[in-house]
Amino acid sequence: MVRGAWDVARVALVALLAWPSVVGAQDTVRVESGVRIGITYTPGSRPGIAVVAPAAAVFDSVRAMVARDLDYSDRFEVVERLPDTAALRLGAVRAATYVVMVDTAGTGASAVALRLIEVATNRSLMRRQLPLQAVGTTAWRGAVHAASDEIVRAAMGTPGIAATSLLFVQGGRLMRIDADGANGTVVRSAGRPALSPAWSPDGRWIAYTAFVRSGQPIVLQELATGRRAVVPTTEYGLNITPEFSPDGRRLAFAHGTEAGTDVYVYDVERGCCVQRLTAGRFSDNLSPTWSPDGQRLAFISSRARSPQLYVMAADGTGQEVLGRFDFGATGPTAGPAWSPDGQAIAFQRDVDGTPQVFVLDLATRAVRQITGSGRNEDPTWAPDGRHLAFASTRGGARDLWVVDLETGRLRQLTSGGGARLPAWSPRLSLSEEHRE
Amino acid sequence: MTLTWLHDRFSSARWRLGPCTLAPWLLGVCTLVLVGCGGNPPPATPPAPLATDSLRAQQVADSVAAAARRDSVLAAARRDSAVARSRADSIVRAERERARADSVRAEVLRDAAEGTAPDSVPSGLDAARAAALARPIHFDLDRADLTAEATPLLDEKLAILRANPWLEIQIEGHCDERGPDEYNLALGNRRAAAAKRYLVEHGVAEVRIAIISYGEERPVDPEHTEDAWAKNRRAEFVVTRGGR
Numbered sequence: 001m002v003r004g005a006w007d008v009a010r011v012a013l014v015a016l017l018a019w020p021s022v023v024g025a026q027d028t029v030r031v032e033s034g035v036r037i038g039i040t041y042t043p044g045s046r047p048g049i050a051v052v053a054p055a056a057a058v059f060d061s062v063r064a065m066v067a068r069d070l071d072y073s074d075r076f077e078v079v080e081r082l083p084d085t086a087a088l089r090l091g092a093v094r095a096a097t098y099v100v101m102v103d104t105a106g107t108g109a110s111a112v113a114l115r116l117i118e119v120a121t122n123r124s125l126m127r128r129q130l131p132l133q134a135v136g137t138t139a140w141r142g143a144v145h146a147a148s149d150e151i152v153r154a155a156m157g158t159p160g161i162a163a164t165s166l167l168f169v170q171g172g173r174l175m176r177i178d179a180d181g182a183n184g185t186v187v188r189s190a191g192r193p194a195l196s197p198a199w200s201p202d203g204r205w206i207a208y209t210a211f212v213r214s215g216q217p218i219v220l221q222e223l224a225t226g227r228r229a230v231v232p233t234t235e236y237g238l239n240i241t242p243e244f245s246p247d248g249r250r251l252a253f254a255h256g257t258e259a260g261t262d263v264y265v266y267d268v269e270r271g272c273c274v275q276r277l278t279a280g281r282f283s284d285n286l287s288p289t290w291s292p293d294g295q296r297l298a299f300i301s302s303r304a305r306s307p308q309l310y311v312m313a314a315d316g317t318g319q320e321v322l323g324r325f326d327f328g329a330t331g332p333t334a335g336p337a338w339s340p341d342g343q344a345i346a347f348q349r350d351v352d353g354t355p356q357v358f359v360l361d362l363a364t365r366a367v368r369q370i371t372g373s374g375r376n377e378d379p380t381w382a383p384d385g386r387h388l389a390f391a392s393t394r395g396g397a398r399d400l401w402v403v404d405l406e407t408g409r410l411r412q413l414t415s416g417g418g419a420r421l422p423a424w425s426p427r428l429s430l431s432e433e434h435r436e
Numbered sequence: 437m438t439l440t441w442l443h444d445r446f447s448s449a450r451w452r453l454g455p456c457t458l459a460p461w462l463l464g465v466c467t468l469v470l471v472g473c474g475g476n477p478p479p480a481t482p483p484a485p486l487a488t489d490s491l492r493a494q495q496v497a498d499s500v501a502a503a504a505r506r507d508s509v510l511a512a513a514r515r516d517s518a519v520a521r522s523r524a525d526s527i528v529r530a531e532r533e534r535a536r537a538d539s540v541r542a543e544v545l546r547d548a549a550e551g552t553a554p555d556s557v558p559s560g561l562d563a564a565r566a567a568a569l570a571r572p573i574h575f576d577l578d579r580a581d582l583t584a585e586a587t588p589l590l591d592e593k594l595a596i597l598r599a600n601p602w603l604e605i606q607i608e609g610h611c612d613e614r615g616p617d618e619y620n621l622a623l624g625n626r627r628a629a630a631a632k633r634y635l636v637e638h639g640v641a642e643v644r645i646a647i648i649s650y651g652e653e654r655p656v657d658p659e660h661t662e663d664a665w666a667k668n669r670r671a672e673f674v675v676t677r678g679g680r
Contacts, residue, residue, distance in 0.1 A: 235537030284622035334616035
């Protein structure tokens with residue numbers, strides 16, 4: 001039955017790739033075997049969108065970025081580029097429900113204007129200007145991505161995920177890459193590895209485990225300035241898997257001593273008051289992940305020998321195993337990530353000794369296997385709650401991949417191998433606007 | 437202060453035990469008490485007359501109770517000296533931890549210097565002993581308990597650590613590449629802790645041994661074979677304070 005569903009998905013995916021209008025596919029889109037998504041779609045069931053721009057370098061680069069962002073949102077069929085604005089007659093764009101116009105209209109040639117037009121009504125749904133002087137910078141790319149996300153919001157009701165980036169570990173270095181796979185940068189390069197990066201909810205701070213000569217403290221680092229601070233009490237022992245609470249006021253992490261590893265919470269806002277939440281003597285309790293309302297934490301515990309998924313209230317009470325767990329049969333579980341909508345928890349679990357990505361539906365407690373090809377680890381949710389990034393060896397080396405849970409579509413995010421422990425940022429455009 | 441209080445308790449206990457010196461059937465209890473008294477001579481106490489069986493029974497009960505009291509006093513004394521020892525240990529530990537915390541913070545702030553400082557310092561031991569101390573112990577898959585092969589290796593280290601009380605070490609726990617990266621850090625921590633626990637239980641001062649986990653981050657053999665995995669599931673022993 002799974003096989004049947006998979007075949008349908010595969011046919012659908014092949015059909016999508018064969019669809020002549022996919023833009024930005026390049027080498028990053030692949031049909032991958034071994035993805036088991038029950039939900040399938042037929043090409044054309046999603047609204048078509050066309051991105052049109054005059055034939056000039058700056059417009060073309062914006063057009064390409066926006067088209068790719070819309071494609072990666074997995075909410076549209078991106079229609080093949082149309083020749084140019086002047087030749088465009090909206091009524092003639094049969095395949096498209098929407099058209100994005102990229103030009104300088106109404107800006108006095110001082111900016112690039114982006115407009116979203118609903119073809120059927122010829123109504124403008126959204127308009128945004130990007131000042132031209134910033135072209136080429138990271139801020140410019142961020143502004144274009146933010147505009148793409150606004151286009152998705154105007155058409156679909158919820159914003160896209162183009163203006164986000166992911167932190168991950170590669171060869172011991174802490175790296176950052178934009179959600180479209182561009183703009184890879186080194187956040188921290190040191191002789192010793194950094195692990196388990198996490199974002200603050202405003203996207204300004206990150207937390208990670210630093211390996212130094214005499215310990216593994218949790219470090220808070222401000223992205224803009226590189227300013228660093230060690231979380232008090234993590235100068236001692238093992239300190240791993242930090243995770244900011246959704247309000248940014250607390251930091252949950254795992255602290256290892258000679259008596260095992262337990263989950264603690266540190267009050268970031270007040271800079272004090274470390275509180276221990278678990279007491280599993282000589283067992284390991286780690287990888288806390290907050291529910292979006294900040295009321296609960298899911299985590300991994302080896303209290304019953306095999307590491308499994310547990311949940312507790314944010315004060316440490318009411319600890320219980322989460323999801324069906326057959327002793328001896330259910331594989332070791334790790335890396336839980338609570339979805340942004342609060343409905344699901346993604347995690348990895350060994351199947352015949354190989355880790356695969358699963359999603360647990362909290363309402364039904366049903367568990368769905370997402371991957372089946374190669375080793376698939378460390379899932380992290382995009383802020384839209386429908387995309388997951390994870391580390392996978394499906395392409396040979398271990399790289400980051402992104403799957404759309406609605407369609408099963410996969411794309412490779414990083415190359416070069418050795419990538420792991422991704423952490424998807426919140427929507428950075430929103431925090432950026434907040435700051436300005 | 438504590439000592440004066442103890443002396444008082446001892447004296448009063450001895451007083452109430454006077455009658456037993458005259459009762460042969462109480463010799464067992466007396467011997468126990470005298471052994472417990474150490475070198476102190478018993479005070480001269482007037483013998484109590486033995487009237488009836490019930491009185492004798494009362495005396496037996498009294499002396500047994502007194503002996504029990506004496507035992508508990510001795511236990512308290514032992515406890516107090518253990519407390520004093522552990523208090524001294526904890527002061528040393530606090531100092532070490534403070535120094536460690538300072539160096540951790542300093543290392544994080546000057547990122548560039550990381551990785552350049554050596555982990556180990558010269559031990560001052562001869563080559564054979566240095567090698568025996570450094571020899572890693574190995575673990576079974578996803579286990580942190582000591583194997584039968586590991587304990588003789590630890591006993592070797594134990595002898596060296598006892599004979600060279602200035603030595604301090606760091607035990608590093610490592611894992612093979614299977615298993616989640618973060619879980620492996622916790623597992624490596626348990627492995628290092630198990631090795632430390634063995635040494636401490638056999639008399640090495642707790643403050644002389646630090647532990648750290650590298651999870652699967654530092655394999656000795658980068659291959660992806662059972663052989664390599666077996667080598668990588670290990671605890672290493674690094675001298676952090678040498679001597680001579």
